Amino acid sequence: SASVKQILESASPVLPVIAIDNLEDAVPLAKALKAGGLTVLEVTLRTDVAFDAIKAMQGVEGITVGAGTVKNVRQLKDLEELGVDFAVSPGSTHELLEAGIESSIPFLPAVSTVSEMIKGLDTGYDCFKFFPASAFGGISALKAFYGPLPELQFCPTGGVSADNFKDYLALPNVICVGGSWVVPKNALKNRDWNHITELARQATGHSVS
Ligand code: 3PG
Secondary structure (H helix, E strand, O other): OHHHHHHHHOOOOEEEEEOOOOHHHHHHHHHHHHHOOOOEEEEEOOOOOHHHHHHHHHOOOOOEEEEEOOOOHHHHHHHHHHOOOEEEOOOOOHHHHHHHHHOOOOEEOEEOOHHHHHHHHHHOOOEEEEOOOOOOOHHHHHHHHHOOOOOOEEEEEOOOOOOOHHHHHOOOOEOOEEEOOOOOHHHHHOOOHHHHHHHHHHHHOOOOO
16 A cells, blocks of 8 residues: 555665564664664564553654564454554465455555465555565565566565665665664663664664764
């Protein structure tokens, strides 16, 4: 949908994929990423505190918070109630594609094959997460998709890193990239917010504010 595209276009152009174990880390993490210029965040529903962490981050000014790892329609409904800014799935079941079209939340489904892309396109989507990007051919796969399906835009995620994200972003069908590299597990464990801000700054090219 148009609005998920607008959100991804504002994603600076890296979408941090975050898993939060400790609720008290949510706000300082959002602030650390924002200080480095990353303001559109994906918090995965992989931990017990994910919903509360999203709620906490929604209170940080200038932050757009989406939910990731959405696997079923029930979760999408719960997220509508929570009022998240967008929702991301690692896949694209028929049920999720249909519910995402009806949803009040901009929805980003994921694809890894051309048949899934055509199915999604038929259902009304032209913007997808490409997951897991590096395992499914990475940059050369994206170049190949552009031949038959130049109308599609992708957010490749999975194996995208500080070393290769610029190569992904140079492709005409890449709108932004997603990845966990800007929030390393150890930095989060040590609450090393300065390091996270520095990684964010390197991903955006911004100076630290
Ligand atoms: C995701 O859910 O998008 C991935 O787990 C992120 O992949 P990465 O850890 O390889 O960046």
